[in-house]
C-alpha cells in the first residue's frame with residue numbers, strides 16, 4: 001500500500017488512544033484465526049475427497065514437523081513430564097504460540113503496516129514449508145494453506161484500515177457551540193464485535209476441518225467382515241501368573257489401559273480394504289500382500305510385553321498383551337532375504353520407521369505381523385489394522401504400528417526414525433523391576449506388609465527378584481508363574497515392617513543369571529537403568 005493512497009495517517013493521539021493496542025492485537029488474532037479456519041476447512045475437505053490419508057492439515061503439519069525435529073533430550077523431558085499427555089501439551093502450546101504471534105502481528109501492523117503484513121506472510125510461509133515437507137504431500141496440498149493465507153491477509157489489512165479510520169476520525173465538533181461531541185465509540189465497538197465474530201468463525205472452521213478430515217468416508221471394516229484369523233497355537237494365562245493384591249499390576253493389560261506412544265498427532269486412519277504390506281529391498285522377489293491374504297496365513301498367539309525406551313525407572317510405559325499374528329520370518333522367507341542384509345526397516349502408513357536387526361525377525365522367537373490384541377482387532381491407536389510385535393526390543397526399534405512396508409536392508413545403509421534424533425541404533429530391552437505396592441510415600445500400619453511388583457527382561461525371562469529394606473540384606477521375593485520369557489513376571493514379598501521411615505528397593509536377575517544393573521541412566525540413548533525404590537512410613 002503506497003503512502004499516497006493510504007487513508008490519512010493516524011495522529012499520535014489516535015495511535016496511543018486507550019484500547020488501540022488491545023484492539024490491534026485482537027485484529028491480528030482474528031486474521032490468524034481466519035487463515036487457519038479457511039486452511040483447515042479446505043484441508044479437511046481435500047483429505048476427505050482423497051480418502052482420508054492425504055492432505056495434511058497445516059496445524060498438524062507444523063506440529064508434526066516440530067515433533068520430527070525434537071531432540072532426544074526434549075522428547076525425554078516431555079515424556080517424563082507429561083507422559084502420554086505430551087500431545088495435548090503440544091497442542092495447547094501451539095495454540096498459545098499462534099494467539100501470541102497473531103497479537104504481535106496486529107500490534108505491529110497498527111504501528112507499521114508493512115512490517116505487520118510481512119511478519120504475517122513469513123509465519124504463513126513456515127506453515128507452507130511444513131505442509132510441503134510432510135512425507136505424503138504434493139503441490140495440491142499447499143492450496144488450502146495458500147488460500148487461507150490470502151484470506152487472512154485480506155482480513156488483516158481491512159480490519160487494520162478500519163481500526164485506524166475509527167481511531168483517527170477527528171471528534172466531530174458541534175458547529176454552534178464549538179465544543180467536541182463525545183467520540184462515537186459505537187463505530188469501534190461495532191468493528192471489534194464484527195472482528196470477534198470473524199475470529200469465532202475461523203475457530204469453528206478449524207474444528208470443522210479437523211472433524212471432516214477425521215471422519216473421512218466410512219471405512220468398510222474389512223477386519224470385522226473377514227473375522228480374525230483363528231490361531232493354530234493359543235496362549236492360556238496360568239492362574240499362578242495372576243495376582244489378586246490390590247494395586248498390583250494386572251498380568252495382562254486391558255487394551256484401554258495399554259500405554260500409547262507414537263509420533264502421530266492424530267491416529268492414522270488406515271482403510272483395511274486399501275491396506276497392503278510390501279516386502280522390498282534386499283530380497284529375491286518383492287512381495288505384496290493384502291489383508292485377505294494375510295488373514296489366510298497360519299497365525300499364532302503370543303504373549304509379549306512391550307516397553308518404551310522412554311520409560312523411566314519405576315515408570316508405566318510398559319504393557320503386556322496376547323497378540324495374534326503371522327510370524328515375520330515366514331513373510332521374509334517368502335520374499336527370500338539376500339545374504340548381505342542385516343536389518344529390516346519397517347515403515348508405517350504415516351511415514352514413521354523402525355530399524356530392527358534381521359536376526360530377531362528370523363530366529364524362532366514370536367516376532368509377529370500382528371492383527372489382534374487380547375483377542376480383539378488392534379485398536380486404532382495401537383496400529384489397526386496391522387502392526388509389528390517383536391519380543392525383547394524396545395518399541396522404537398521394532399513395534400511399528402500401521403505397518404505398510406518391510407524394507408530388507410543394512411544398518412550401514414538405512415536408519416530408523418529415532419536414530420538420527422539421538423537414540424541408539426539398537427534397542428534390546430534392559431532388565432527392569434518395579435514396586436507397585438506399597439505406593440511411594442504410603443502411610444502404613446506396622447506388622448506384615450505385602451510388597452509386590454513386576455519385573456521384566458523380555459526374551460531372557462526373570463529368574464529372581466530381591467527386595468531390600470533401607471541398607472539391609474537382600475531378601476528373595478516370591479515369583480509368580482512365568483508362562484513365557486517374553487512377558488513380564490509378577491512378584492510379592494511379605495515384609496515384617498518396623499515403625500519408622502523406610503526405603504524399599506527392588507532388583508531383578510534375568511534368565512541368563514545376569515543381575516539388573518544399579519547404574520543410573522536416563523532413557524536416552526538406549527533405555528533407563530537403575531534400581532527402583534519407594535519411601536514409606538510405618539506407624
Ligand SMILES: Nc1nc2c(c(=O)[nH]1)N[C@H]1C(S)=C(S)[C@@H](COP(=O)(O)O)O[C@H]1N2
Pocket residue numbers: 258259260261262263264306307308309348349350352381382383394395396399400401402
Ligand atoms: N507408526 C508408528 N509406530 C510406532 C511408533 C510411532 O511413533 N509410529 N512408536 C513406537 C514406540 S516408541 C513404541 S514404545 C510403541 C508403543 O506401542 P503402543 O502405543 O501400542 O503401546 O510403538 C512403536 N510403534
Ligand SMILES: [Mo]
Pocket residue numbers: 261307308309310394395396
Ligand atoms: Mo517408545
